């Protein structure tokens with residue numbers, strides 16, 4: 001009869017049971033699962049990191065004796081730790097929703113070089129240099145490609161994401177940087193890429209993390225003197241997804257550590273996916289060397305969804321929730337909420353709620369009320385077109401003049417003010433402001449903003465312009 005992980009472990013347990021208190025045996029040994037036996041190494045799965053530390057501290061000798069009796073002097077023991085899941089809670093499920101047919105993400109196993117300096121790892125027979133742990137991908141399976149609807153506004157980003165998912169690390173889109181304003185689907189797309197990769201390549205280690213959490217972990221590691229472990233851990237990932245990298249701005253320590261991790265991953269053909277609320281050219285307080293890395297791959301923008309896309313997103317949402325709604329209502333919502341998919345979803349959810357809680361028929365009137373409330377409650381963004389119109393009116397010129405190539409001083413000033421207010425009141429990138437105000441480049445816009453700042457300090461008349469115009473916008 002062959003020796004198996006189970007048979008070896010059962011024999012160990014019999015020996016251990018005879019040598020410790022019954023309560024301790026129940027607490028610390030019964031929950032352990034033998035997993036694998038190969039090369040004279042027994043892998044056992046323990047429920048948590050704490051569990052593993054406790055065993056190492058209190059029972060390492062006993063374990064060694066038991067295992068040596070079974071497998072001889074060369075016996076080794078490998079712990080498999082199930083990391084606790086923090087994210088990825090599945091949403092409550094209601095009857096009518098069609099199943100997305102996706103299981104929760106299962107933990108991924110990987111071998112990690114041992115932290116040699118760590119005094120707790122004094123186990124004399126852990127496989128030299130190797131410890132087996134499991135990593136949660138932190139992916140949300142509800143954010144996938146199936147429910148990331150395609151439209152003109154996201155076609156490039158979506159197909160680049162697909163290409164990366166098909167060949168992680170194997171395209172020139174490395175890193176893939178997805179950027180765009182709030183609520184346009186960056187987080188959704190980032191998860192979708194990761195989820196797709198896990199479907200296609202289950203053996204790859206994928207990790208999703210927000211730049212904010214990454215920063216916290218880094219700070220923690222510095223405090224605990226485990227900065228190197230932090231770096232090593234991230235260097236082992238096959239597909240690293242970092243959401244909202246604009247959060248790293250001004251945080252030079254975290255940028256530095258990310259730079260090293262990035263280089264290592266990139267050199268080893270691993271895939272990096274980033275999202276940001278700004279294009280790389282507009283990112284401020286991010287080190288140049290890091291920015292230049294961002295530009296190695298592809299930057300793809302998620303733009304405001306066009307009307308057709310808004311309609312299909314609304315219809316899809318209703319379909320998934322099992323709710324029917326007349327077309328004119330859907331049309332009304334799509335026409336009035338333009339700039340943000342999260343708000344679009346919010347408005348339709350609140351309509352659904354209104355109609356089901358109050359048992360009210362959804363009428364156009366109700367839709368108007370909900371949308372109005374919604375638009376009022378969420379900060380309204382003035383458009384660049386509107387800003388140009390207001391500034392041109394104020395200086396009594398038409399928009400075409402404001403945009404023209406002329407170097408006449410008062411026109412240049414009007415143009416610079418329009419750029420300044422566009423930067424101040426919209427979330428548009430410098431590049432996008434420039435292209436909308438007379439097809440200028442981002443450097444011109446930056447220069448305009450600086451000039452306006454300077455003149456505001458030194459020129460009383462100019463300050464008056466700024467004050468008058470500011471009043472018009474608020």
Ligand code: ADP
Pocket residue numbers: 147148149150154180181182183184185186187188189313341342345
């Ligand atoms: P961001 O990270 O850019 O702020 P999110 O990814 O959180 O935006 O998206 C906001 C909401 O809009 C989410 O509920 C997301 O599922 C939805 N959404 C965004 N883009 C799409 C799309 N193309 N199709 C369907 N839903 C989308």
Ligand code: MG
Pocket residue numbers: 186187188243
């Ligand atoms: Mg997001």
